[in-house]
Amino acid sequence: MHLLYLDDSGSAANRNEEYFVLAGVSVFEAQTSWFTQELDRLAQSIDAGNPGQIEFHASEIFSRKKSPWNSMSREDAQGVIKAVLQVLARSYDSARVFACAVHKDSFPDRDPVEMAFEDLCSRFNLYLSRLRALGDRQQGLLILDKSTYETPLQRLARDFQTLGTQWGVIRNLADTPFFVDSHASRLVQLADHVAYSIFRRYNARDTQYFDIFASKFDSADGVVHGLAHKQMVDQSCMCPACLSRRVSQAFRGMTGESVL
Template identity: 50%
Template sequence: MHLLYCDESGSAPDPNQNHFVLSGISLFERQVFWLSNELDRIAERFDPAEIPDVELHGSPMMGGRGIWQPFTKADRIKAIEDALHALAKSHPSNRIFACVVNKAKVSPFDPVEIAFEQVSSRFDHYLARLHKNGDPQRGIIIFDKSTYETALQGLTTNFRTLGHRWGLLRNLSEVPLFLNSKASRLIQLADLVSYAIFRHYERGDDQFFKIIADRFDQEAGVRHGLCERL
């Protein structure tokens, strides 16, 4: 089973932001425990007594908001970089799927729907590729609890039964699951990945993006894991 942990960066309705990003980290089920432990060790630096209370989220970490206020910017940035490096150095089967949408260019269409269609279909195609190569696997998409929950579950059902523009979702075991990010280090890591991608496209800042740039799904030199609707 492959699990795709997803989160977004950028606000779809915010007129002051040009881009919306949805990204997911695909992990084979046995990789989840190892990577979660790596992230726990990073969180432990900031509150050894209450490690689960330290949530790794890009925007508050960068801005020093909430629980991050007492810590230096250098320490906060190092934590983001170390979390992304944990993914970058992890098993080669762990890979990123993401869609970057320029909201003005796709208007009046919903950037969330466009991004989800791209990410889910590319994840599905990846699973189909594994199957073709003799490794039959099913997948589940896991999101942070968000205002998009009902819409995304409906979209997945439609894609599986009516199809999207490239066909049907054939390799997913269930409609998306939604978790509280506090309960999942991998949802938090997906947030950091989306934040890194968002800063790259929205602000031209590749400080974090360059760490994960080689982890987008690719085959034979073709990068399938990053969609740009710019």
């Protein structure tokens, strides 16, 4: 089974933030132990006496307001974030990143959480459909951090599997999403770092974290399918999501084909 671990960054209600991001990483079920071991090893280097109490939560590490991050220099704390992301960067070739960044003011009448979740379900389903065409018949499962979004997202997932999304019915998910405590899951902590890095890239124009794992986004036929930038303010945006779609559409010409 392919497991997509997701977390969010940015607040849907905070008007001081331009973006809301939902993002994470897809790994095959047999690969989860490697990620856990690598992040446990990193935690051991931070607190050898009690590594299990180390939770990698990117915004807390970045702000350095809580222990043990408040005892670190800014450079050391940011180095921890980068070290977490390097685990993803050097991981299995099959590990894939999926993300949706929603520019909230571009869609004043839409819920950015629901918008991002529908988009990611569709992208993950597309990825699994491509694998199925190559002979991999494994289904997918979404795993998210426990949050106030739990009930509505479970309802949405059920609707996507029966009524469909705007891109079609979701057929490759084995069950409704599972919600877990992030402290107990290193993979959810990794998803947190991915979401935070993408939030920093769009909301603060800071690419130093994003660039570490940018090659891991799901891509096919020259399009970065794993990353969606939902916005109506910059039609010449040069981010990987927007640029790859413009280039692809230019090659497709007037065929009428669309790019998700």
